[in-house]
Amino acid sequence: xxxxxxxxxxxxxxxxxxxxxxxxxxxxxxxxxxxxxxxxxxxxxxxxxxxxxxxxxxxxxxxxxxxxxxxxxxxxxxxxxxxxxxxxxxxxxxxxxxxxxxxxxxxxxxxxxxxxxxxxxxxxxxxxxxxxxxxxxxxxxxxxxxxxxxxxxxxxxxxxxxxxxxxxxxxxxxxxxxxxx
Amino acid sequence: xxxxxxxxxxxxxxxxxxxxxxxxxxxxxxxxxxxxxxxxxxxxxxxxxxxxxxxxxxxxxxxxxxxxxxxxxxxxxxxxxxxxxxxxxxxxxxxxxxxxxxxxxxxxxxxxxxxxxxxxxxxxxxxxxxxxxxxxxxxxxxxxxxxxxxxxxxxxxxxxxxxxxxxxxxxxxxxxxxx
Numbered sequence: 001x002x003x004x005x006x007x008x009x010x011x012x013x014x015x016x017x018x019x020x021x022x023x024x025x026x027x028x029x030x031x032x033x034x035x036x037x038x039x040x041x042x043x044x045x046x047x048x049x050x051x052x053x054x055x056x057x058x059x060x061x062x063x064x065x066x067x068x069x070x071x072x073x074x075x076x077x078x079x080x081x082x083x084x085x086x087x088x089x090x091x092x093x094x095x096x097x098x099x100x101x102x103x104x105x106x107x108x109x110x111x112x113x114x115x116x117x118x119x120x121x122x123x124x125x126x127x128x129x130x131x132x133x134x135x136x137x138x139x140x141x142x143x144x145x146x147x148x149x150x151x152x153x154x155x156x157x158x159x160x161x162x163x164x165x166x167x168x169x170x171x172x173x174x175x176x177x178x179x180x181x
Numbered sequence: 182x183x184x185x186x187x188x189x190x191x192x193x194x195x196x197x198x199x200x201x202x203x204x205x206x207x208x209x210x211x212x213x214x215x216x217x218x219x220x221x222x223x224x225x226x227x228x229x230x231x232x233x234x235x236x237x238x239x240x241x242x243x244x245x246x247x248x249x250x251x252x253x254x255x256x257x258x259x260x261x262x263x264x265x266x267x268x269x270x271x272x273x274x275x276x277x278x279x280x281x282x283x284x285x286x287x288x289x290x291x292x293x294x295x296x297x298x299x300x301x302x303x304x305x306x307x308x309x310x311x312x313x314x315x316x317x318x319x320x321x322x323x324x325x326x327x328x329x330x331x332x333x334x335x336x337x338x339x340x341x342x343x344x345x346x347x348x349x350x351x352x353x354x355x356x357x358x359x360x
Contacts, residue, residue, distance in 0.1 A: 015235055016235065017236055050279060056198050056267040057237045060267045064271035064272070068275045076268055076271055086236065087237070088236075090234050092244070092253060108359075109358075110352040111225075111355065112355045113354045113356065113359070114226075114348055115222075115225045116310075116355075117347050118225050119309050119330060120347065121228070121333070122228070122305065124337035124338055125203045126302040126303050126306060129200050129295065129298065142296040143296045143300040146297040146299075146300030148300075150300065150305075157207035157210075160300070160301065164293040168291070168294065171289060171293070172285055172288075
């Protein structure tokens with residue numbers, strides 16, 4: 001019963017969460033803090049900080065933390081399944097439609113504009129990430145080296161990431177302060 | 182076995198997505214090179230559709246990408262692959278992460294990884310935008326590109342502006358300047 005309640009609460013949250021990530025927090029605050037009183041404001045901030053510091057999708061991590069807090073491992077699964085249900089169904093129903101209308105001339109022009117808008121979003125996201133995480137000499141070197149490696153060889157993103165993580169860890173271990181805190 | 186491949190590939194993407202939904206884009210790009218599950222043009226559609234529909238962008242990208250690769254079952258496998266590591270990590274670390282995340286060794290390691298994600302994303306940005314640019318540098322086509330890209334970037338930099346506004350603006354400008 002508790003699991004079903006958790007699942008259903010997150011189905012509703014998932015349906016409203018446009019733009020994902022941090023918008024989900026606003027909805028969680030009104031639904032789970034104010035109405036249901038499952039969480040306190042402080043817990044929301046705490047879980048958000050934990051979710052964004054872990055790898056993975058922030059909204060999913062956050063749902064998992066909240067579900068875990070309510071009902072353990074099964075609670076985490078219920079909350080995560082709940083939050084993906086509506087977006088999943090919406091995308092599948094639109095996906096079929098897109099291929100049908102893709103040849104309309106207006107849509108071709110619109111898609112050209114959308115391609116550029118997506119490029120702009122990607123660059124903007126990269127700029128924000130760089131501003132936050134690439135400040136020291138060491139991280140600047142890693143970012144540049146990864147960029148060059150990506151352009152020269154089409155390697156899997158996994159290797160530069162693992163190597164970069166390793167360099168970050170080693171730089172801590174040997175206390176060279178190039179990576180900042 | 183494409184379904185197992187989708188599950189495993191998105192499981193890896195979910196494990197190494199540092200810094201939010203866009204961080205799985207390098208992995209999608211890798212799937213294009215390795216498995217040809219979708220094309221570079223599809224990648225734009227995947228990102229745009231994921232922004233326009235409700236839900237977390239990263240999960241939406243997995244759902245649509247999985248659908249393009251292997252239909253409804255493909256979408257299911259990709260989506261479950263992406264969320265599985267999050268569930269494992271959270272259930273394992275729910276009690277201890279609060280303490281661990283302040284350890285300097287962890288911060289230093291994650292900073293290294295995030296820096297490389299920045300480099301990767303900038304590379305992917307170039308591979309996405311370069312094919313759109315006309316070879317004759319001074320041309321009407323390139324002027325249109327500069328206008329649409331400039332306005333989109335300016336909108337994208339506005340804090341708290343919903344992302345779908347940027348995509349809608351791109352679509353409208355595309356129609357206005359294209360037709």
